[in-house]
């Protein structure tokens with residue numbers, strides 16, 4: 001199955017192994033639901049990005065999936081990291097990633113977050129608004145050092161993706177619009193401001209983008225804006241799409257690099273070009289393993305197969321209508337002739353993991369079901385809705401497995417309760 005992590009293999013009994021570990025045994029040991037990440041796959045994608053864009057030019061967007069182990073892994077493999085909140089900054093620093101390997105994002109950074117980023121000494125702050133500039137100037141007036149900054153530009157490029165994750169169009173909460181002159185005004189002000197040291201410009205047109213032409217267009221718009229500014233850095237964001245369902249195809253990181261770097265070269269860009277991939281590094285590295293709890297047939301209407309997780313560990317189907325596949329780890333190659341709705345255990349009808357899942361005919365209560373390509377924006381977007389405990393994350397590699405995030409406990413659910 002092309003959607004599985006790099007080291008996925010079928011064992012002689014037809015069951016699935018990842019990283020040399022039996023997925024059925026992992027589920028028995030760690031319980032379900034569980035996120036299983038192929039460490040070799042993660043490392044290979046980080047290396048591919050560093051190779052494609054050059055050392056210091058590939059920045060892992062931690063919002064896709066962040067825990068201490070992932071932050072360290074990306075850093076070990078030579079990536080910089082982008083963080084988009086004080087919380088992400090804290091987790092990356094606590095993992096031992098040096099501040100000067102971190103870029104700080106966000107369309108509404110608080111004074112406290114900006115103070116933290118400057119005091120810790122992050123490599124870049126990507127300035128998103130005039131209000132943020134006001135805050136940076138106020139912090140400078142209080143004696144904080146001058147941070148190196150990039151201006152986030154909204155290039156007016158429509159990415160072909162879901163509207164919630166398209167960010168480069170004029171009608172966006174992010175960045176300084178190029179079309180209405182804000183981008184030029186922001187850059188002028190930053191150049192004159194004693195509170196910031198402007199080193200470059202940045203754009204991010206959206207996430208899960210498959211069409212190379214969208215990226216080439218953004219590069220063209222940004223190159224013509226950045227050219228006369230003659231700044232050392234040009235960051236073209238993340239956004240490379242990945243295949244979630246059979247038959248889908250996405251460019252590789254290497255191909256994406258070729259499109260972007262060729263476009264920049266052809267446009268005469270002199271700045272160093274960086275990117276911020278998140279999804280394309282981690283999405284296909286993981287599968288989520290669930291256990292089936294109920295199977296409900298409604299003759300003439302539909303079959304519902306319920307598993308022990310749902311929208312709390314994977315909100316993407318509900319948020320974006322995203323598609324996934326599901327199969328039996330005990331019999332990876334089994335034909336999947338049945339159509340059913342794969343749902344979670346939350347108290348709402350919208351709690352859907354796969355709207356029209358292809359499933360083996362003999363799916364039964366107690367079976368494990370695995371959904372591939374859940375490594376990005378699954379664990380990181382997970383919630384405690386209905387007070388479900390968030391699943392553990394297990395890294396597998398060379399026949400060994402290690403939990404890098406434990407399952408939450410009921411005690412965790414009341415840890416912040418004061419009443």
Ligand SMILES: Cc1ncc(COP(=O)(O)O)c(C=O)c1O
Pocket residue numbers: 061063064082105204206207208237238239240276277278279280
């Ligand atoms: C500024 C920025 N950079 C990078 C990314 C990562 O995008 P992706 O995970 O699609 O590569 C995002 C995602 O929203 C983003 O907002």
